[in-house]
Amino acid sequence: MLSFIGRRLLQAMFVLLIISFVSFMIQDKMGDPVRQMVGLSVTLEQREALQQELGLNDPMLIQYGRFLGRAIQGDLGTSYYYKEPTIDVIASRLPATLELSFAALVLVVLLAIPLGVFAAIHPKNILSRAVLLFSTLGLSVPIFIVAVFLMYFFAIEWGLLPSFGRGETTSVFGLWQSGLFNRDGLQHLLLPSLSLAFVLTPIFIRLIRAEMMDVLQSDYIRYAWAKGISAPRIYFIHALKNTMLPVITVGGIQLGTLVAYTILTESIFQWPGMGLLFMDAVTRVDVPLISTYLIFVGVIFVVTNTLVDVVYSLVNPRVRIPGYS
Amino acid sequence: MSLLKLENLSVTFGQFRAVDQISYTVNEGEVLGIVGESGSGKSVSSLSLMGLIDYPGKVSADELSFMEQDLLSMPETQRRKITGSDIAMIFQDPMTSLNPCYTVGYQIIEALKTHQGGTKKELKTRAIELLNLVGIPAPESRLSAYPHQLSGGMSQRVMIAIAIGCNPKLLIADEPTTALDVTIQAQIIDLLIDLQKQKQMGLVLITHDLALVAEVAHRVIVMYAGQIVESGPASEVFSTPKHPYTQALLASLPESAAGKARLEALPGVVPGQYDRPKGCLLSPRCPYATDHCRNVVPDNQGPLERQVKCHTPLDTMGRPAA
Ligand SMILES: Nc1ncnc2c1ncn2[C@@H]1O[C@H](COP(=O)(O)OP(=O)(O)OP(=O)(O)O)[C@@H](O)[C@H]1O
Ligand code: SF4
Ligand SMILES: [Mg+2]
Numbered sequence: 001m002l003s004f005i006g007r008r009l010l011q012a013m014f015v016l017l018i019i020s021f022v023s024f025m026i027q028d029k030m031g032d033p034v035r036q037m038v039g040l041s042v043t044l045e046q047r048e049a050l051q052q053e054l055g056l057n058d059p060m061l062i063q064y065g066r067f068l069g070r071a072i073q074g075d076l077g078t079s080y081y082y083k084e085p086t087i088d089v090i091a092s093r094l095p096a097t098l099e100l101s102f103a104a105l106v107l108v109v110l111l112a113i114p115l116g117v118f119a120a121i122h123p124k125n126i127l128s129r130a131v132l133l134f135s136t137l138g139l140s141v142p143i144f145i146v147a148v149f150l151m152y153f154f155a156i157e158w159g160l161l162p163s164f165g166r167g168e169t170t171s172v173f174g175l176w177q178s179g180l181f182n183r184d185g186l187q188h189l190l191l192p193s194l195s196l197a198f199v200l201t202p203i204f205i206r207l208i209r210a211e212m213m214d215v216l217q218s219d220y221i222r223y224a225w226a227k228g229i230s231a232p233r234i235y236f237i238h239a240l241k242n243t244m245l246p247v248i249t250v251g252g253i254q255l256g257t258l259v260a261y262t263i264l265t266e267s268i269f270q271w272p273g274m275g276l277l278f279m280d281a282v283t284r285v286d287v288p289l290i291s292t293y294l295i296f297v298g299v300i301f302v303v304t305n306t307l308v309d310v311v312y313s314l315v316n317p318r319v320r321i322p323g324y325s
Numbered sequence: 326m327s328l329l330k331l332e333n334l335s336v337t338f339g340q341f342r343a344v345d346q347i348s349y350t351v352n353e354g355e356v357l358g359i360v361g362e363s364g365s366g367k368s369v370s371s372l373s374l375m376g377l378i379d380y381p382g383k384v385s386a387d388e389l390s391f392m393e394q395d396l397l398s399m400p401e402t403q404r405r406k407i408t409g410s411d412i413a414m415i416f417q418d419p420m421t422s423l424n425p426c427y428t429v430g431y432q433i434i435e436a437l438k439t440h441q442g443g444t445k446k447e448l449k450t451r452a453i454e455l456l457n458l459v460g461i462p463a464p465e466s467r468l469s470a471y472p473h474q475l476s477g478g479m480s481q482r483v484m485i486a487i488a489i490g491c492n493p494k495l496l497i498a499d500e501p502t503t504a505l506d507v508t509i510q511a512q513i514i515d516l517l518i519d520l521q522k523q524k525q526m527g528l529v530l531i532t533h534d535l536a537l538v539a540e541v542a543h544r545v546i547v548m549y550a551g552q553i554v555e556s557g558p559a560s561e562v563f564s565t566p567k568h569p570y571t572q573a574l575l576a577s578l579p580e581s582a583a584g585k586a587r588l589e590a591l592p593g594v595v596p597g598q599y600d601r602p603k604g605c606l607l608s609p610r611c612p613y614a615t616d617h618c619r620n621v622v623p624d625n626q627g628p629l630e631r632q633v634k635c636h637t638p639l640d641t642m643g644r645p646a647a
Pocket of ligand 1: 338343361362363364365366367368369370382597598
């Protein structure tokens with residue numbers, strides 16, 4: 001088990017190294033630090049001297065080494081626009097994005113598990129067919145349509161919910177600006193998280209339904225019926241756990257796409273998170289900020305995937321405990 | 326008193342009769358052997374006794390009763406109470422029949438709790454007793470083992486422990502040893518027969534192993550394409566078979582005793598859903614088939630204790646009647 005986690009961490013480090021290299025290349029190829037530092041009036045010789053001094057003429061690998069060294073100390077460059085370390089700029093937007101993703105994930109779980117399980121248990125039921133139809137349609141509707149639709153009805157037509165921004169936030173230990181602890185923040189969170197959840201819910205419904213139907217055909221479920229175990233126990237104790245194992249793995253991979261979709265959601269709802277920041281950075285060609293965003297997203301990917309693997313191995317006794325041979 | 330009584334029980338999937346009008350009884354303390362090739366309806370018929378035929382399968386019978394209670398007309402909740410306690414069943418593949426996500430102890434205790442109840446401590450003690458009874462060494466430590474940590478033989482012992490946990494009056498064992506190593510098979514059968522005698526259970530033993538049936542069963546049923554083609558006391562059926570199919574099965578006994586042949590006694594296979602012949606279902610494969618056989622379905626002949634479904638039952642010399 002420990003060696004499994006160790007192996008997983010090593011893989012994670014390797015992936016992070018690759019991400020850092022890509023982001024280094026972006027900074028290296030797209031930005032010209034000298035031009036950022038001095039104006040146009042500087043002579044070519046002065047420019048070259050400066051380049052030499054900054055080490056920009058060194059072999060690429062050495063430059064990358066230096067980049068990595070700074071990165072480990074938390075220095076990923078300074079934003080052109082904000083004139084602040086990129087890491088601070090992004091960190092200040094991180095809570096908004098993570099809370100949005102987390103809320104969306106909770107909604108996905110709350111919607112997909114009951115609906116998927118119901119559709120698997122009663123495949124002929126009219127409600128199951130409706131759920132299946134919804135999940136098929138849901139797969140092909142782009143998120144911005146859903147978002148605009150929700151915004152139009154709930155915010156504009158009925159005026160029930162705010163349509164943009166994060167609303168009021170509270171500071172948690174002075175480290176984290178959270179919108180989860182007051183009514184206004186939660187109201188602002190509802191529409192964006194709902195439309196973000198809409199991206200993954202159909203996939204999860206289909207996944208859970210298919211897995212559950214498979215599990216319900218298995219020998220151990222038939223045996224559970226033969227033992228006279230009650231139906232709710234069979235569905236929710238015997239079948240659900242076996243259903244969720246593969247769902248956790250696939251779900252973990254989908255979690256990454258959630259982060260990607262926050263860019264769209266945040267742009268539509270003007271949600272002040274990393275995704276919106278990234279869009280702005282792209283328009284302003286704020287290269288250090290772009291590359292730092294990529295590293296952040298990469299880290300989030302790697303961390304969630306590693307966590308998912310560890311959770312999977314904790315839940316599945318066949319991974320956790322060596323078997324009979 | 327007869328424990329279980331079936332009269333003209335059929336199981337249909339749409340137009341297909343997987344089990345076709347079978348009748349038999351099982352008495353207290355009796356071992357009934359059911360033999361027949363793959364696809365002859367042995368499993369489907371036993372699942373129907375447990376109420377485990379899923380939609381779109383349909384079960385119908387003139388009578389299906391357990392201890393004089395009608396199983397088909399009783400409320401579902403009452404039937405679920407009998408299932409797994411008074412009538413228990415063990416399956417062919419022990420390695421896939423236990424839930425991989427829960428420990429052995431959890432699964433034994435769950436079954437006990439469902440039917441008998443008791444405190445946590447009582448249930449645990451009882452589970453250890455059961456594991457002891459089925460010959461599992463160090464039972465306390467096995468409670469926390471997961472199914473994948475057990476060998477096939479051990480898993481089958483656990484299934485037997487669960488099955489006898491609620492003191493069933495009738496135990497249905499559907500090919501309990503087919504998935505196991507040959508060396509383990511005899512141990513499991515010995516255990517089953519031991520327990521059957523100890524607890525005076527009725528036992529329905531489904532198997533491909535004719536030699537085993539000859540040895541342990543009081544009575545035997547031979548199934549073919551969903552029908553019972555011959556039934557009677559095991560000794561009689563095996564010494565003087567009356568049905569050509571039984572005769573062919575016995576002729577292939579040396580191989581089946583070695584655990585190799587899946588009773589492919591006659592050339593050809595059991596007719597499936599779309600190729601059932603018009604007359605006698607065995608006629609395409611029967612060495613004695615006549616035109617009459619190919620056109621007219623034979624009736625059951627003889628009393629329920631010794632029946633044969635053939636136009637020309639074999640005589641004591643193994644020749645078809647004129
Ligand atoms: N759910 C189902 N739907 C349709 N047909 C089925 C279903 N279950 C079983 N059958 C069919 O019923 C027939 C009898 O199957 P059954 O499993 O009872 O055979 P068996 O005698 O137990 O064979 P084996 O020795 O291989 O276990 C087979 O032709 C099978 O294909
Ligand atoms: S009825 Fe005819 S075909 Fe059928 S088993 Fe008897 S002899 Fe063979
Ligand atoms: Mg079978």
